[in-house]
Amino acid sequence: MIDIQMKELEEKIAAVKHSIGQNESSKLFSLTKKIENKDPLLIFEGAKQFVKDRFYWKNPNRTLAITGVGSVQTLIAENNRFQETENLWKQAVKNAWIDNPYTMVPATGLVAFGGMDFDPLEAKTELWKKFELSKFYIPELMLTTYHSDSYVTVNILINKEETIDEAATRLRKNTQKFITGKTFGVQHIEIKRNRVIEPEKWKETVKEATKEMKEKRAEKIVLAREVRLSFTEEINITQVLEELHHTQANSYIFAFESGGDCFIGATPERIVKVEKNNLLSTCLAGTAPRGKTKEEDEQIGYELLHDKKNRDEHEFVVKMIKEAVLKTCTDVNIPNEPVLHPLKNLQHLYTPVTGTLKDEYSIFDCLKDLHPTPALGGTPTEDSLAYIREHELLDRGWYGAPIGWVDSNQNGEFAVAIRSGLIQGDEASLFAGCGVLADSDPEMEFEETRIKMLPMLNVLGGKQE
Template sequence: MDRSSGERRLAGGVDSLPADETTALVSHSRELEDVSFGAILDADAESRVLWATPDGLEVVGRGIAARVTASGPGRFDRIRSKADAAFDGLEHDGPRVARPRAFGGFAFHDGHEPSPPWSGFDAASFVIPRILVVRSDDGTWLTAVGSRDEEAADWLARWDDRLADFPAMQPSGTSPGVTSTRRTTSPEDWTTQVETALERIDGGDLTKVVLAQSLSAALEASVDVPGTLERLRRRYPNCYRFLIGNEVGGTFFGAPPERLVSKRGNRIETEALAGSVPRGETPDEDDAHAARMTDSEKVQHEHGLVVEAIRNQLEPLARELTVGDRTVRRLATIQHLQTPISATLGGDSHILEIVEALHPTPAVGGVPPATAWETIHDTETFERGWYAAPIGWFDDAGDGEFAVGIRSGIATDETVTLFAGNGIVADSDPRDEWEEVQLKFRPILDELR
């Protein structure tokens, strides 16, 4: 490698390949002392990713070793086949936990076209980062990915030197402050949308639909997305965290409570998360809210629809399927009904097959799915983009993990656009549903104020 050109690329970030240009990949890993993940992400002129799970895995990535994109109804298959080509013949020198992975996601609708605030976000897009730092129970590892052995080794050495100058901890900063907010949906329009959905439910074509809103927050200063996610980690330690930033456009980020699916070998884990009430000011108030949720026929019905739909979506792929006990999931500002679901696959399936089978779950789409999609498309007054869609990663073996892109927002300049929705069933009241949606804006909005 030419050292001078390498130095220029290092000074400006990590070099990238054009979309869908892939080549044979080689990766090298080295164990690190702890390092600030926020400092690694402190650049928005190139591709950057963050993925963190409630059980402790945290990965950050910079640059692009390979990128695959797709659109239209066959986007899941096309992403898989293009990624298979990128991963084909991968040579990884390092522990399994530090292996290269493809990070990205899908838009909610397969016909999505990138436009503000979703510039740079295709209907499906994944990157294998040039540089990865992985923190888990197995330690902290740096991985560099190249097209040749000497290139990967050179990137590894350069970034090892660079990270030695980074702090082990970085302050999470302060909130940027919100000067104003604007909703795409007024209370009056919301009432009309809910009533339209209820008419379709009464007509028998629709059982449940999730209607959503967006809220645009104008900020006093540009938002530090990694710092915001760090503050969300402290407040919501049992949630996922993700960040996806492209070379152009905004940065999509969030702290979703809901796992879509994880796959390890032939075992998959998923869950139904539907129904919500606020947290109380006291333990007695907390319990009273939870009791109201568990005793509500409406909430139980809505949650049961989600469990049954997931069961139906997974049964054709599973040899065994287990539905766990229903519990209350308590977060900092909200409580949900949660039912864990696990399965043993009957064949050799890639995680993207499972993701496609599950998306959208009734917790973010509806029942039946096709009618719910049509209702969402006809009713909502904004573009969902990647909101409420699968966000996560997969590896060369077809294993991986995805969350549902809720409790999320997209940051562009000094604006963050937030998204939230709620399930509409036969006895839904527009005013109650409005209040529940506003509650779901709070996790990120509170950190911006």
């Protein structure tokens, strides 16, 4: 339970009530307290009996974990998603009463977590019907674990008409309901059906895309595909998150649940991180498998670093991100050569980009300029996106798009939602893509996407076909 005396809580609520304007009926009250350490996954699991809207986030170096449950306010953008989301967020912060003594700790105070569609112009299907163009939650309760400390934030709408005692009682009950948490056991489910969506047609699409490059209508086109799985029983999302945490080092672990459907994954790719005005972006493109021995692994890594196709693919991304970051930042620093970024099943070419964000720009401006990178769309951007809309065999929805969080202290971080799947009860869709160049081989690209699906497939108990 939050360590706060009833008298102190009532004094805080009285101040909030006093600040409610004449034309307002309520005010969002956000209260953050440091607490004894709790397991964020237990909070996530316990909340599912009360709500169907939860989120989870853990960064690659495991210094930050966020669990949010419920939604006291939902920010939904329908048109210009980056600008509209930013406007909604700024308004929410401006109107809220935020009581947070830990402003130097990221992801405390008022936090919004969410994501958006890969392409707002793409035709929508029933698969993503519970996921809007852009959707962010301000949770009812949030647990933030930063290094070895835990913080709980409770957000509640204080109504003008209710008494101070009524509001305090409601806040305490709501906090107790979510903070209790719940343990979860090991689930043993089996895949009843593993359906690879039109594999031969997808390979033909890759073949056709290479003609676009050979005829100079595009330099690179990223094509994704889907595998649909059916299971013997409903999937326990909490257990999937725990398995991803154990098996996917150097990756962001994320989940966003909307109305019971859950978009979940373990992505190695950061799109942008901002701490005050310090910006970090990541160029991650160019892929090879891991070796079975140390010697084989080092040889594959050496070949990846010297492979023309992969280096060209990586350079597309570096060039695009450099141009975008130079617009919004000063003091931009980009290494001349990439290094290897190893994961369990794959290794990638990696180049970090740092800069100082200019005062007139925000993390949402960065997202607008950086999404989609050539690693997820292609280049030139508009030409490759037009090809994807016309020829790709799936509705990407939130796959390949930014997912992450912002807080009221000018911090935020977004990853590219790849190596991911959409869980819907006892079914799931897995997604993976690859960069197609003029000399791409359809069979090799299909194999690359197969390997990229392994992290999600393995934690769901399956074997790839």
